[in-house]
Amino acid sequence: MNLAIDIASWLLLAAGGSLMVVSGLGLVRLPNVFARLHAAGLADTGGSALLLLGMALQAGWSLVTVKLVLIGIFLFFTAPTAGHALAHAALLGGISPDDKGESEDDDEDDSPDGRGG
Amino acid sequence: MMLLACLLVVLGMALTLIRAVRGPTVYDRILAVNVYGTMTVMLIALLGFLAGRPDFLDLALVYALLNFVGTLAALKFFKHGHLGEER
Amino acid sequence: MFSPRTLSLFAVLYGTWLLLSGIWEPFLMISGAVACLLVVVIAHRMDVIDGEGHPIGLTWRALLYYPWLFWQIVLSNIQVLRLVLHPRLPISPVSGWVAAGQRSSVGLVTFANSITLTPGTMALTVMEDRIHVHALTQGGFDDLVAGEMNRRVCQMEGTGS
Structure with a gap:
Protein backbone atom coordinates (compact mmCIF):
# COMPACT_ATOMS: atom_id res chain seq x y z
CA MET A 1 0.00 0.00 0.00
CA ASN A 2 2.79 2.37 0.97
CA LEU A 3 4.68 1.44 -2.14
CA ALA A 4 1.63 2.13 -4.31
CA ILE A 5 1.24 5.59 -2.78
CA ASP A 6 4.95 6.26 -3.28
CA ILE A 7 4.79 5.27 -6.93
CA ALA A 8 1.68 7.38 -7.53
CA SER A 9 3.33 10.32 -5.81
CA TRP A 10 6.51 9.85 -7.84
CA LEU A 11 4.53 9.79 -11.09
CA LEU A 12 2.61 12.93 -10.13
CA LEU A 13 5.79 14.78 -9.15
CA ALA A 14 7.56 13.77 -12.36
CA ALA A 15 4.55 14.76 -14.47
CA GLY A 16 4.22 18.09 -12.66
CA GLY A 17 7.92 18.86 -13.06
CA SER A 18 7.79 17.95 -16.74
CA LEU A 19 4.78 20.20 -17.19
CA MET A 20 6.80 23.05 -15.66
CA VAL A 21 9.58 22.39 -18.19
CA VAL A 22 7.05 22.30 -21.05
CA SER A 23 5.60 25.57 -19.79
CA GLY A 24 9.06 27.15 -19.84
CA LEU A 25 9.64 25.69 -23.30
CA GLY A 26 6.34 27.13 -24.50
CA LEU A 27 7.28 30.48 -23.05
CA VAL A 28 10.45 30.40 -25.14
CA ARG A 29 8.99 28.95 -28.33
CA LEU A 30 5.63 30.64 -28.80
CA PRO A 31 5.60 33.73 -31.02
CA ASN A 32 3.90 36.53 -29.07
CA VAL A 33 2.65 37.62 -25.64
CA PHE A 34 -0.86 36.27 -25.98
CA ALA A 35 0.32 32.87 -27.13
CA ARG A 36 2.86 32.80 -24.30
CA LEU A 37 0.11 33.49 -21.79
CA HIS A 38 -1.36 30.08 -22.63
CA ALA A 39 1.98 28.42 -21.92
CA ALA A 40 2.08 30.25 -18.60
CA GLY A 41 -1.33 28.74 -17.87
CA LEU A 42 0.26 25.29 -18.03
CA ALA A 43 2.55 26.09 -15.10
CA ASP A 44 -0.16 27.87 -13.14
CA THR A 45 -2.80 25.13 -13.39
CA GLY A 46 -1.52 21.74 -14.46
CA GLY A 47 2.05 21.94 -13.21
CA SER A 48 1.31 23.27 -9.75
CA ALA A 49 -1.73 21.05 -9.28
CA LEU A 50 0.22 17.88 -10.10
CA LEU A 51 3.19 18.86 -7.93
CA LEU A 52 0.95 19.79 -5.00
CA LEU A 53 -0.98 16.51 -5.39
CA GLY A 54 2.27 14.56 -5.43
CA MET A 55 3.50 16.31 -2.29
CA ALA A 56 0.14 15.80 -0.58
CA LEU A 57 0.43 12.05 -1.21
CA GLN A 58 3.85 12.14 0.45
CA ALA A 59 2.57 14.09 3.44
CA GLY A 60 -0.49 11.97 4.16
CA TRP A 61 -3.30 13.29 6.33
CA SER A 62 -1.78 16.13 8.32
CA LEU A 63 -1.61 19.90 8.63
CA VAL A 64 1.03 19.84 5.89
CA THR A 65 -1.61 18.62 3.45
CA VAL A 66 -3.93 21.40 4.59
CA LYS A 67 -1.23 23.95 3.76
CA LEU A 68 -0.65 22.36 0.37
CA VAL A 69 -4.37 22.56 -0.32
CA LEU A 70 -4.38 26.21 0.75
CA ILE A 71 -1.52 26.97 -1.65
CA GLY A 72 -3.46 25.19 -4.37
CA ILE A 73 -6.67 27.11 -3.69
CA PHE A 74 -4.74 30.35 -3.59
CA LEU A 75 -3.00 29.71 -6.91
CA PHE A 76 -6.29 28.52 -8.39
CA PHE A 77 -7.93 31.88 -7.70
CA THR A 78 -5.04 34.28 -8.28
CA ALA A 79 -3.44 32.77 -11.39
CA PRO A 80 -6.34 33.64 -13.74
CA THR A 81 -6.62 37.10 -12.17
CA ALA A 82 -2.96 37.86 -12.81
CA GLY A 83 -3.21 36.31 -16.28
CA HIS A 84 -6.25 38.37 -17.18
CA ALA A 85 -4.62 41.56 -15.83
CA LEU A 86 -1.55 40.83 -17.96
CA ALA A 87 -3.60 40.11 -21.09
CA HIS A 88 -5.72 43.20 -20.62
CA ALA A 89 -2.67 45.39 -19.99
CA ALA A 90 -0.96 44.00 -23.10
CA LEU A 91 -4.11 44.68 -25.13
CA LEU A 92 -4.29 48.27 -23.86
CA GLY A 93 -0.55 48.56 -24.43
CA GLY A 94 -1.17 48.30 -28.15
CA ILE A 95 -0.23 44.68 -28.88
CA SER A 96 -2.58 43.12 -31.41
CA PRO A 97 -3.98 39.72 -30.35
CA ASP A 98 -4.48 38.69 -33.98
CA ASP A 99 -0.81 39.13 -34.81
CA LYS A 100 0.19 35.66 -35.99
CA GLY A 101 3.89 36.30 -36.52
CA GLU A 102 6.66 37.74 -34.45
CA SER A 103 5.99 40.69 -32.24
CA GLU A 104 8.07 43.65 -33.38
CA ASP A 105 11.85 43.80 -32.81
CA ASP A 106 12.02 40.25 -31.57
CA ASP A 107 15.41 38.75 -32.22
CA GLU A 108 15.85 36.49 -35.20
CA ASP A 109 16.65 33.10 -33.68
CA ASP A 110 13.22 33.12 -32.04
CA SER A 111 11.45 31.81 -35.14
CA PRO A 112 8.48 29.51 -34.48
CA ASP A 113 10.24 26.45 -35.90
CA GLY A 114 13.46 26.95 -33.94
CA ARG A 115 13.77 24.99 -30.74
CA GLY A 116 14.72 28.14 -28.85
CA GLY A 117 16.89 28.25 -25.78
CA MET B 1 12.15 11.57 -6.45
CA MET B 2 11.76 14.95 -4.80
CA LEU B 3 15.19 15.76 -6.18
CA LEU B 4 14.10 14.92 -9.72
CA ALA B 5 11.03 17.15 -9.40
CA CYS B 6 13.25 19.94 -8.00
CA LEU B 7 15.64 19.64 -10.94
CA LEU B 8 12.77 19.70 -13.44
CA VAL B 9 11.31 22.81 -11.85
CA VAL B 10 14.73 24.47 -11.89
CA LEU B 11 15.05 23.60 -15.59
CA GLY B 12 11.65 25.18 -16.21
CA MET B 13 12.78 28.26 -14.29
CA ALA B 14 15.90 28.52 -16.46
CA LEU B 15 13.77 28.41 -19.62
CA THR B 16 11.45 31.03 -18.15
CA LEU B 17 14.44 33.22 -17.38
CA ILE B 18 15.45 33.11 -21.06
CA ARG B 19 12.10 34.66 -21.95
CA ALA B 20 12.44 37.24 -19.16
CA VAL B 21 15.85 38.32 -20.47
CA ARG B 22 14.85 38.31 -24.14
CA GLY B 23 11.69 40.33 -23.84
CA PRO B 24 10.85 41.82 -26.35
CA THR B 25 7.97 43.69 -24.74
CA VAL B 26 7.62 44.57 -21.08
CA TYR B 27 4.57 42.26 -20.86
CA ASP B 28 6.69 39.28 -21.90
CA ARG B 29 9.05 40.06 -19.07
CA ILE B 30 6.30 40.49 -16.46
CA LEU B 31 4.67 37.26 -17.66
CA ALA B 32 7.99 35.43 -17.40
CA VAL B 33 8.61 36.80 -13.91
CA ASN B 34 5.10 35.78 -12.88
CA VAL B 35 5.62 32.21 -14.08
CA TYR B 36 9.06 32.24 -12.49
CA GLY B 37 7.38 33.17 -9.21
CA THR B 38 4.86 30.32 -9.51
CA MET B 39 7.69 27.89 -10.11
CA THR B 40 9.58 29.34 -7.15
CA VAL B 41 6.59 28.64 -4.92
CA MET B 42 6.66 25.02 -6.06
CA LEU B 43 10.44 24.83 -5.64
CA ILE B 44 10.25 26.15 -2.07
CA ALA B 45 7.57 23.59 -1.21
CA LEU B 46 9.58 20.76 -2.82
CA LEU B 47 12.74 21.84 -1.02
CA GLY B 48 10.80 21.72 2.24
CA PHE B 49 10.00 18.07 1.58
CA LEU B 50 13.54 17.38 0.41
CA ALA B 51 14.99 18.83 3.61
CA GLY B 52 12.28 17.20 5.75
CA ARG B 53 11.16 20.58 7.05
CA PRO B 54 7.47 21.20 6.25
CA ASP B 55 7.81 24.71 7.73
CA PHE B 56 8.97 25.74 4.27
CA LEU B 57 5.35 25.51 3.17
CA ASP B 58 4.56 28.68 5.09
CA LEU B 59 7.25 30.44 3.10
CA ALA B 60 5.76 29.05 -0.10
CA LEU B 61 2.33 30.36 0.89
CA VAL B 62 3.69 33.83 1.61
CA TYR B 63 5.67 33.79 -1.62
CA ALA B 64 2.52 32.92 -3.55
CA LEU B 65 0.81 35.97 -2.01
CA LEU B 66 3.76 38.24 -2.76
CA ASN B 67 4.08 36.96 -6.32
CA PHE B 68 0.47 37.81 -7.11
CA VAL B 69 0.63 41.28 -5.56
CA GLY B 70 4.01 41.94 -7.15
CA THR B 71 2.75 41.05 -10.63
CA LEU B 72 -0.24 43.36 -10.29
CA ALA B 73 1.90 46.15 -8.88
CA ALA B 74 4.43 45.89 -11.71
CA LEU B 75 1.61 45.87 -14.30
CA LYS B 76 -0.06 48.88 -12.73
CA PHE B 77 3.21 50.74 -12.57
CA PHE B 78 3.98 50.18 -16.25
CA LYS B 79 0.43 51.04 -17.27
CA HIS B 80 0.04 54.26 -15.33
CA GLY B 81 3.62 55.25 -14.52
CA HIS B 82 2.78 55.43 -10.82
CA LEU B 83 1.22 53.21 -8.17
CA GLY B 84 -1.90 55.26 -7.59
CA GLU B 85 -0.96 58.39 -5.72
CA GLU B 86 -2.63 60.67 -8.30
CA ARG B 87 -6.40 60.45 -8.14
CA MET C 1 -22.69 43.88 12.09
CA PHE C 2 -23.81 40.39 13.10
CA SER C 3 -25.28 39.29 9.81
CA PRO C 4 -24.69 35.67 8.73
CA ARG C 5 -22.21 36.92 6.17
CA THR C 6 -20.07 38.64 8.80
CA LEU C 7 -20.17 35.61 11.06
CA SER C 8 -19.22 33.26 8.24
CA LEU C 9 -16.31 35.54 7.30
CA PHE C 10 -15.10 35.34 10.89
CA ALA C 11 -15.47 31.56 10.89
CA VAL C 12 -13.50 31.22 7.64
CA LEU C 13 -10.74 33.54 8.87
CA TYR C 14 -10.45 31.82 12.24
CA GLY C 15 -10.49 28.39 10.65
CA THR C 16 -7.66 29.44 8.37
CA TRP C 17 -5.70 30.79 11.32
CA LEU C 18 -6.09 27.57 13.30
CA LEU C 19 -5.15 25.38 10.36
CA LEU C 20 -2.11 27.43 9.45
CA SER C 21 -0.76 27.65 13.00
CA GLY C 22 -1.50 24.11 14.13
CA ILE C 23 -0.50 25.00 17.71
CA TRP C 24 -3.31 24.61 20.23
CA GLU C 25 -2.15 26.92 23.02
CA PRO C 26 -4.69 29.23 24.67
CA PHE C 27 -2.58 32.34 24.10
CA LEU C 28 -2.23 31.77 20.35
CA MET C 29 -5.86 30.80 19.96
CA ILE C 30 -7.03 33.94 21.76
CA SER C 31 -4.71 36.21 19.76
CA GLY C 32 -6.03 34.55 16.62
CA ALA C 33 -9.60 35.30 17.64
CA VAL C 34 -8.69 38.92 18.39
CA ALA C 35 -6.87 39.34 15.07
CA CYS C 36 -9.76 37.82 13.10
CA LEU C 37 -12.25 40.01 14.95
CA LEU C 38 -10.16 43.06 14.08
CA VAL C 39 -10.11 42.09 10.40
CA VAL C 40 -13.88 41.56 10.38
CA VAL C 41 -14.51 44.92 12.08
CA ILE C 42 -12.22 46.74 9.64
CA ALA C 43 -13.78 44.95 6.65
CA HIS C 44 -17.22 45.90 7.99
CA ARG C 45 -16.19 49.56 8.29
CA MET C 46 -14.75 49.45 4.76
CA ASP C 47 -18.10 48.03 3.62
CA VAL C 48 -16.51 45.24 1.60
CA ILE C 49 -18.42 42.33 3.16
CA ASP C 50 -20.95 41.86 0.38
CA GLY C 51 -21.84 39.25 -2.22
CA GLU C 52 -18.69 40.12 -4.12
CA GLY C 53 -16.20 40.18 -1.27
CA HIS C 54 -17.48 37.10 0.50
CA PRO C 55 -19.85 35.14 -1.73
CA ILE C 56 -21.71 32.64 0.42
CA GLY C 57 -24.75 30.91 -1.01
CA LEU C 58 -22.84 30.06 -4.16
Whole structure:
Protein backbone atom coordinates (compact mmCIF):
# COMPACT_ATOMS: atom_id res chain seq x y z
CA MET A 1 0.00 0.00 0.00
CA ASN A 2 2.79 2.37 0.97
CA LEU A 3 4.68 1.44 -2.14
CA ALA A 4 1.63 2.13 -4.31
CA ILE A 5 1.24 5.59 -2.78
CA ASP A 6 4.95 6.26 -3.28
CA ILE A 7 4.79 5.27 -6.93
CA ALA A 8 1.68 7.38 -7.53
CA SER A 9 3.33 10.32 -5.81
CA TRP A 10 6.51 9.85 -7.84
CA LEU A 11 4.53 9.79 -11.09
CA LEU A 12 2.61 12.93 -10.13
CA LEU A 13 5.79 14.78 -9.15
CA ALA A 14 7.56 13.77 -12.36
CA ALA A 15 4.55 14.76 -14.47
CA GLY A 16 4.22 18.09 -12.66
CA GLY A 17 7.92 18.86 -13.06
CA SER A 18 7.79 17.95 -16.74
CA LEU A 19 4.78 20.20 -17.19
CA MET A 20 6.80 23.05 -15.66
CA VAL A 21 9.58 22.39 -18.19
CA VAL A 22 7.05 22.30 -21.05
CA SER A 23 5.60 25.57 -19.79
CA GLY A 24 9.06 27.15 -19.84
CA LEU A 25 9.64 25.69 -23.30
CA GLY A 26 6.34 27.13 -24.50
CA LEU A 27 7.28 30.48 -23.05
CA VAL A 28 10.45 30.40 -25.14
CA ARG A 29 8.99 28.95 -28.33
CA LEU A 30 5.63 30.64 -28.80
CA PRO A 31 5.60 33.73 -31.02
CA ASN A 32 3.90 36.53 -29.07
CA VAL A 33 2.65 37.62 -25.64
CA PHE A 34 -0.86 36.27 -25.98
CA ALA A 35 0.32 32.87 -27.13
CA ARG A 36 2.86 32.80 -24.30
CA LEU A 37 0.11 33.49 -21.79
CA HIS A 38 -1.36 30.08 -22.63
CA ALA A 39 1.98 28.42 -21.92
CA ALA A 40 2.08 30.25 -18.60
CA GLY A 41 -1.33 28.74 -17.87
CA LEU A 42 0.26 25.29 -18.03
CA ALA A 43 2.55 26.09 -15.10
CA ASP A 44 -0.16 27.87 -13.14
CA THR A 45 -2.80 25.13 -13.39
CA GLY A 46 -1.52 21.74 -14.46
CA GLY A 47 2.05 21.94 -13.21
CA SER A 48 1.31 23.27 -9.75
CA ALA A 49 -1.73 21.05 -9.28
CA LEU A 50 0.22 17.88 -10.10
CA LEU A 51 3.19 18.86 -7.93
CA LEU A 52 0.95 19.79 -5.00
CA LEU A 53 -0.98 16.51 -5.39
CA GLY A 54 2.27 14.56 -5.43
CA MET A 55 3.50 16.31 -2.29
CA ALA A 56 0.14 15.80 -0.58
CA LEU A 57 0.43 12.05 -1.21
CA GLN A 58 3.85 12.14 0.45
CA ALA A 59 2.57 14.09 3.44
CA GLY A 60 -0.49 11.97 4.16
CA TRP A 61 -3.30 13.29 6.33
CA SER A 62 -1.78 16.13 8.32
CA LEU A 63 -1.61 19.90 8.63
CA VAL A 64 1.03 19.84 5.89
CA THR A 65 -1.61 18.62 3.45
CA VAL A 66 -3.93 21.40 4.59
CA LYS A 67 -1.23 23.95 3.76
CA LEU A 68 -0.65 22.36 0.37
CA VAL A 69 -4.37 22.56 -0.32
CA LEU A 70 -4.38 26.21 0.75
CA ILE A 71 -1.52 26.97 -1.65
CA GLY A 72 -3.46 25.19 -4.37
CA ILE A 73 -6.67 27.11 -3.69
CA PHE A 74 -4.74 30.35 -3.59
CA LEU A 75 -3.00 29.71 -6.91
CA PHE A 76 -6.29 28.52 -8.39
CA PHE A 77 -7.93 31.88 -7.70
CA THR A 78 -5.04 34.28 -8.28
CA ALA A 79 -3.44 32.77 -11.39
CA PRO A 80 -6.34 33.64 -13.74
CA THR A 81 -6.62 37.10 -12.17
CA ALA A 82 -2.96 37.86 -12.81
CA GLY A 83 -3.21 36.31 -16.28
CA HIS A 84 -6.25 38.37 -17.18
CA ALA A 85 -4.62 41.56 -15.83
CA LEU A 86 -1.55 40.83 -17.96
CA ALA A 87 -3.60 40.11 -21.09
CA HIS A 88 -5.72 43.20 -20.62
CA ALA A 89 -2.67 45.39 -19.99
CA ALA A 90 -0.96 44.00 -23.10
CA LEU A 91 -4.11 44.68 -25.13
CA LEU A 92 -4.29 48.27 -23.86
CA GLY A 93 -0.55 48.56 -24.43
CA GLY A 94 -1.17 48.30 -28.15
CA ILE A 95 -0.23 44.68 -28.88
CA SER A 96 -2.58 43.12 -31.41
CA PRO A 97 -3.98 39.72 -30.35
CA ASP A 98 -4.48 38.69 -33.98
CA ASP A 99 -0.81 39.13 -34.81
CA LYS A 100 0.19 35.66 -35.99
CA GLY A 101 3.89 36.30 -36.52
CA GLU A 102 6.66 37.74 -34.45
CA SER A 103 5.99 40.69 -32.24
CA GLU A 104 8.07 43.65 -33.38
CA ASP A 105 11.85 43.80 -32.81
CA ASP A 106 12.02 40.25 -31.57
CA ASP A 107 15.41 38.75 -32.22
CA GLU A 108 15.85 36.49 -35.20
CA ASP A 109 16.65 33.10 -33.68
CA ASP A 110 13.22 33.12 -32.04
CA SER A 111 11.45 31.81 -35.14
CA PRO A 112 8.48 29.51 -34.48
CA ASP A 113 10.24 26.45 -35.90
CA GLY A 114 13.46 26.95 -33.94
CA ARG A 115 13.77 24.99 -30.74
CA GLY A 116 14.72 28.14 -28.85
CA GLY A 117 16.89 28.25 -25.78
CA MET B 1 12.15 11.57 -6.45
CA MET B 2 11.76 14.95 -4.80
CA LEU B 3 15.19 15.76 -6.18
CA LEU B 4 14.10 14.92 -9.72
CA ALA B 5 11.03 17.15 -9.40
CA CYS B 6 13.25 19.94 -8.00
CA LEU B 7 15.64 19.64 -10.94
CA LEU B 8 12.77 19.70 -13.44
CA VAL B 9 11.31 22.81 -11.85
CA VAL B 10 14.73 24.47 -11.89
CA LEU B 11 15.05 23.60 -15.59
CA GLY B 12 11.65 25.18 -16.21
CA MET B 13 12.78 28.26 -14.29
CA ALA B 14 15.90 28.52 -16.46
CA LEU B 15 13.77 28.41 -19.62
CA THR B 16 11.45 31.03 -18.15
CA LEU B 17 14.44 33.22 -17.38
CA ILE B 18 15.45 33.11 -21.06
CA ARG B 19 12.10 34.66 -21.95
CA ALA B 20 12.44 37.24 -19.16
CA VAL B 21 15.85 38.32 -20.47
CA ARG B 22 14.85 38.31 -24.14
CA GLY B 23 11.69 40.33 -23.84
CA PRO B 24 10.85 41.82 -26.35
CA THR B 25 7.97 43.69 -24.74
CA VAL B 26 7.62 44.57 -21.08
CA TYR B 27 4.57 42.26 -20.86
CA ASP B 28 6.69 39.28 -21.90
CA ARG B 29 9.05 40.06 -19.07
CA ILE B 30 6.30 40.49 -16.46
CA LEU B 31 4.67 37.26 -17.66
CA ALA B 32 7.99 35.43 -17.40
CA VAL B 33 8.61 36.80 -13.91
CA ASN B 34 5.10 35.78 -12.88
CA VAL B 35 5.62 32.21 -14.08
CA TYR B 36 9.06 32.24 -12.49
CA GLY B 37 7.38 33.17 -9.21
CA THR B 38 4.86 30.32 -9.51
CA MET B 39 7.69 27.89 -10.11
CA THR B 40 9.58 29.34 -7.15
CA VAL B 41 6.59 28.64 -4.92
CA MET B 42 6.66 25.02 -6.06
CA LEU B 43 10.44 24.83 -5.64
CA ILE B 44 10.25 26.15 -2.07
CA ALA B 45 7.57 23.59 -1.21
CA LEU B 46 9.58 20.76 -2.82
CA LEU B 47 12.74 21.84 -1.02
CA GLY B 48 10.80 21.72 2.24
CA PHE B 49 10.00 18.07 1.58
CA LEU B 50 13.54 17.38 0.41
CA ALA B 51 14.99 18.83 3.61
CA GLY B 52 12.28 17.20 5.75
CA ARG B 53 11.16 20.58 7.05
CA PRO B 54 7.47 21.20 6.25
CA ASP B 55 7.81 24.71 7.73
CA PHE B 56 8.97 25.74 4.27
CA LEU B 57 5.35 25.51 3.17
CA ASP B 58 4.56 28.68 5.09
CA LEU B 59 7.25 30.44 3.10
CA ALA B 60 5.76 29.05 -0.10
CA LEU B 61 2.33 30.36 0.89
CA VAL B 62 3.69 33.83 1.61
CA TYR B 63 5.67 33.79 -1.62
CA ALA B 64 2.52 32.92 -3.55
CA LEU B 65 0.81 35.97 -2.01
CA LEU B 66 3.76 38.24 -2.76
CA ASN B 67 4.08 36.96 -6.32
CA PHE B 68 0.47 37.81 -7.11
CA VAL B 69 0.63 41.28 -5.56
CA GLY B 70 4.01 41.94 -7.15
CA THR B 71 2.75 41.05 -10.63
CA LEU B 72 -0.24 43.36 -10.29
CA ALA B 73 1.90 46.15 -8.88
CA ALA B 74 4.43 45.89 -11.71
CA LEU B 75 1.61 45.87 -14.30
CA LYS B 76 -0.06 48.88 -12.73
CA PHE B 77 3.21 50.74 -12.57
CA PHE B 78 3.98 50.18 -16.25
CA LYS B 79 0.43 51.04 -17.27
CA HIS B 80 0.04 54.26 -15.33
CA GLY B 81 3.62 55.25 -14.52
CA HIS B 82 2.78 55.43 -10.82
CA LEU B 83 1.22 53.21 -8.17
CA GLY B 84 -1.90 55.26 -7.59
CA GLU B 85 -0.96 58.39 -5.72
CA GLU B 86 -2.63 60.67 -8.30
CA ARG B 87 -6.40 60.45 -8.14
CA MET C 1 -22.69 43.88 12.09
CA PHE C 2 -23.81 40.39 13.10
CA SER C 3 -25.28 39.29 9.81
CA PRO C 4 -24.69 35.67 8.73
CA ARG C 5 -22.21 36.92 6.17
CA THR C 6 -20.07 38.64 8.80
CA LEU C 7 -20.17 35.61 11.06
CA SER C 8 -19.22 33.26 8.24
CA LEU C 9 -16.31 35.54 7.30
CA PHE C 10 -15.10 35.34 10.89
CA ALA C 11 -15.47 31.56 10.89
CA VAL C 12 -13.50 31.22 7.64
CA LEU C 13 -10.74 33.54 8.87
CA TYR C 14 -10.45 31.82 12.24
CA GLY C 15 -10.49 28.39 10.65
CA THR C 16 -7.66 29.44 8.37
CA TRP C 17 -5.70 30.79 11.32
CA LEU C 18 -6.09 27.57 13.30
CA LEU C 19 -5.15 25.38 10.36
CA LEU C 20 -2.11 27.43 9.45
CA SER C 21 -0.76 27.65 13.00
CA GLY C 22 -1.50 24.11 14.13
CA ILE C 23 -0.50 25.00 17.71
CA TRP C 24 -3.31 24.61 20.23
CA GLU C 25 -2.15 26.92 23.02
CA PRO C 26 -4.69 29.23 24.67
CA PHE C 27 -2.58 32.34 24.10
CA LEU C 28 -2.23 31.77 20.35
CA MET C 29 -5.86 30.80 19.96
CA ILE C 30 -7.03 33.94 21.76
CA SER C 31 -4.71 36.21 19.76
CA GLY C 32 -6.03 34.55 16.62
CA ALA C 33 -9.60 35.30 17.64
CA VAL C 34 -8.69 38.92 18.39
CA ALA C 35 -6.87 39.34 15.07
CA CYS C 36 -9.76 37.82 13.10
CA LEU C 37 -12.25 40.01 14.95
CA LEU C 38 -10.16 43.06 14.08
CA VAL C 39 -10.11 42.09 10.40
CA VAL C 40 -13.88 41.56 10.38
CA VAL C 41 -14.51 44.92 12.08
CA ILE C 42 -12.22 46.74 9.64
CA ALA C 43 -13.78 44.95 6.65
CA HIS C 44 -17.22 45.90 7.99
CA ARG C 45 -16.19 49.56 8.29
CA MET C 46 -14.75 49.45 4.76
CA ASP C 47 -18.10 48.03 3.62
CA VAL C 48 -16.51 45.24 1.60
CA ILE C 49 -18.42 42.33 3.16
CA ASP C 50 -20.95 41.86 0.38
CA GLY C 51 -21.84 39.25 -2.22
CA GLU C 52 -18.69 40.12 -4.12
CA GLY C 53 -16.20 40.18 -1.27
CA HIS C 54 -17.48 37.10 0.50
CA PRO C 55 -19.85 35.14 -1.73
CA ILE C 56 -21.71 32.64 0.42
CA GLY C 57 -24.75 30.91 -1.01
CA LEU C 58 -22.84 30.06 -4.16
CA THR C 59 -21.12 27.16 -2.50
CA TRP C 60 -23.29 24.11 -2.98
CA ARG C 61 -23.96 24.72 -6.67
CA ALA C 62 -20.26 25.47 -7.12
CA LEU C 63 -19.57 21.92 -5.90
CA LEU C 64 -21.29 20.70 -9.05
CA TYR C 65 -19.47 23.10 -11.34
CA TYR C 66 -15.87 22.86 -10.19
CA PRO C 67 -15.33 19.12 -10.87
CA TRP C 68 -16.40 19.73 -14.46
CA LEU C 69 -14.05 22.71 -14.65
CA PHE C 70 -11.16 20.56 -13.33
CA TRP C 71 -11.84 18.02 -16.04
CA GLN C 72 -11.83 20.77 -18.68
CA ILE C 73 -8.52 22.05 -17.27
CA VAL C 74 -7.01 18.57 -17.55
CA LEU C 75 -8.20 18.20 -21.15
CA SER C 76 -6.96 21.61 -22.25
CA ASN C 77 -3.65 21.10 -20.45
CA ILE C 78 -3.05 17.99 -22.54
CA GLN C 79 -4.05 19.88 -25.69
CA VAL C 80 -1.69 22.81 -25.06
CA LEU C 81 1.05 20.38 -24.03
CA ARG C 82 0.81 18.66 -27.41
CA LEU C 83 0.80 22.00 -29.24
CA VAL C 84 3.92 23.23 -27.46
CA LEU C 85 5.83 19.98 -27.90
CA HIS C 86 4.85 19.60 -31.55
CA PRO C 87 7.97 20.26 -33.65
CA ARG C 88 6.13 22.54 -36.10
CA LEU C 89 4.14 24.42 -33.42
CA PRO C 90 0.75 24.14 -35.19
CA ILE C 91 -0.98 27.05 -33.48
CA SER C 92 -3.62 29.24 -35.11
CA PRO C 93 -4.27 32.11 -32.69
CA VAL C 94 -7.71 33.69 -32.97
CA SER C 95 -9.52 36.26 -30.92
CA GLY C 96 -13.15 37.29 -30.82
CA TRP C 97 -16.18 37.92 -28.68
CA VAL C 98 -18.01 35.21 -26.76
CA ALA C 99 -21.49 35.75 -25.35
CA ALA C 100 -21.80 35.68 -21.56
CA GLY C 101 -25.27 35.15 -20.13
CA GLN C 102 -24.51 35.63 -16.42
CA ARG C 103 -26.51 38.19 -14.48
CA SER C 104 -24.38 38.76 -11.37
CA SER C 105 -20.81 40.02 -11.39
CA VAL C 106 -19.71 36.97 -9.39
CA GLY C 107 -21.05 34.72 -12.14
CA LEU C 108 -19.36 36.79 -14.82
CA VAL C 109 -16.04 36.74 -12.97
CA THR C 110 -16.35 32.97 -12.52
CA PHE C 111 -16.92 32.57 -16.25
CA ALA C 112 -13.98 34.81 -17.17
CA ASN C 113 -11.77 33.06 -14.62
CA SER C 114 -12.77 29.66 -15.99
CA ILE C 115 -11.89 30.78 -19.50
CA THR C 116 -8.49 32.01 -18.35
CA LEU C 117 -7.86 28.96 -16.16
CA THR C 118 -8.19 26.51 -19.01
CA PRO C 119 -4.91 26.88 -20.91
CA GLY C 120 -5.52 27.61 -24.56
CA THR C 121 -8.17 30.24 -23.97
CA MET C 122 -7.72 33.60 -22.31
CA ALA C 123 -10.16 36.37 -21.41
CA LEU C 124 -8.82 39.70 -22.64
CA THR C 125 -11.66 42.13 -21.96
CA VAL C 126 -14.78 41.49 -19.89
CA MET C 127 -17.98 43.39 -20.72
CA GLU C 128 -21.38 42.90 -19.11
CA ASP C 129 -22.76 40.55 -21.72
CA ARG C 130 -19.73 39.39 -23.67
CA ILE C 131 -16.07 38.51 -23.23
CA HIS C 132 -13.21 39.17 -25.62
CA VAL C 133 -11.37 35.86 -25.82
CA HIS C 134 -7.98 34.94 -27.23
CA ALA C 135 -7.52 31.28 -28.12
CA LEU C 136 -4.44 29.36 -29.15
CA THR C 137 -6.37 27.28 -31.69
CA GLN C 138 -9.51 27.76 -33.73
CA GLY C 139 -10.95 24.63 -32.12
CA GLY C 140 -10.63 26.01 -28.60
CA PHE C 141 -12.39 29.20 -29.66
CA ASP C 142 -15.20 27.28 -31.36
CA ASP C 143 -15.77 25.23 -28.21
CA LEU C 144 -16.28 28.44 -26.23
CA VAL C 145 -18.62 29.89 -28.84
CA ALA C 146 -20.66 26.67 -28.66
CA GLY C 147 -21.41 27.83 -25.11
CA GLU C 148 -21.15 24.72 -22.95
CA MET C 149 -19.08 26.53 -20.29
CA ASN C 150 -21.35 29.58 -20.42
CA ARG C 151 -24.39 27.38 -19.82
CA ARG C 152 -22.78 25.60 -16.89
CA VAL C 153 -21.70 28.81 -15.19
CA CYS C 154 -25.24 30.16 -15.59
CA GLN C 155 -26.49 26.93 -14.06
CA MET C 156 -24.09 27.35 -11.13
CA GLU C 157 -25.19 30.96 -10.70
CA GLY C 158 -28.77 29.71 -10.44
CA THR C 159 -31.81 31.90 -10.18
CA GLY C 160 -31.38 32.95 -6.58
CA SER C 161 -28.06 34.78 -6.58
